[in-house]
Amino acid sequence: MADGSLRFRNDELDWRITIHPGDADDLAYLGWDVGSADGLARATEAIAAAGCEVHGGDVALAAIRGVEDVAWFLDPFGFRHEFTHGPHIGATPFQPGADCVRFVTGEGGLGHAVLIVPDLDAATDFYVGAMGFGHSDDIDMGLFVRFLHCNQRHHTLAFSTVPGMVGFHHLMLEVTDPDVVERAYARARADQVPVAMTLGKHTNDEMFSFYVRTPSGFEIEYGAGGRLIDPDDWETVRFDAMSHWGHEAPSPPLFPGILRPASWTDHT
Ligand SMILES: [Fe+2]
Structure with a gap:
């Protein structure tokens, strides 16, 4: 542009x-x-x-x-x-960069975004209470992540907390075919793109995915097979692990997304 x-x-x-x-x-x-x-x-x-x-x-x-x-x-x-x-609908049909790629969007939207916020309760109050998201579930494994939905996608917004900080951890993009995910992972490895988490399967949304770090510092999760839910018939649960298998971080791990001091202060 x-x-x-x-x-x-x-x-x-x-x-x-x-x-x-x-x-x-x-x-x-x-x-x-x-x-x-x-x-x-x-x-x-x-x-x-x-x-x-x-x-x-x-x-x-x-x-x-x-x-x-x-x-x-x-x-x-x-x-x-x-x-x-x-x-706006595009004037021309969507042409993927690789013929085999089909993204999962539609009613479920682009994917999901994971933020870092300074306060769990204040974030829940605002994103659920004011913005109207539903509470999907939590993962509590020392690191705590809360997952929210606004349609049939298991989560569209999630957040973890770092006191005094805000940030953007990752954007998730979903494709229809797990084989496409494996091919993308092989290409990322071959091209030496920084892999923040290896191939794995998440516990809560069952996504088969991997994470790469972008040049801007946030991560892209690229996956397939994400769980769909019925927002009108849903029970919030808690998981004690992030993944059934895989999703291993390199050693030492990459810095987790974009992180900067919050201007927000807790007035409660
Ligand atoms: Fe994710």
């Missing part, structure tokens, strides 16, 4: 990922499709009620994002979220 940003599509939409030039490697924003103008009104009302300033009605921003309408806000930790509806 004219401003130097790069857009990537992985299905029929014009694009789902944008990389913007910037002074620092960081997560610029997360986009959430709330389905309709009514959905946007309800979602922004809940965010405003939670005490966040909501910025809406920006036609130019909607055009830049390739959606009918958008409203954005900063969550209590400073992450920028953008509620949207009416994404």
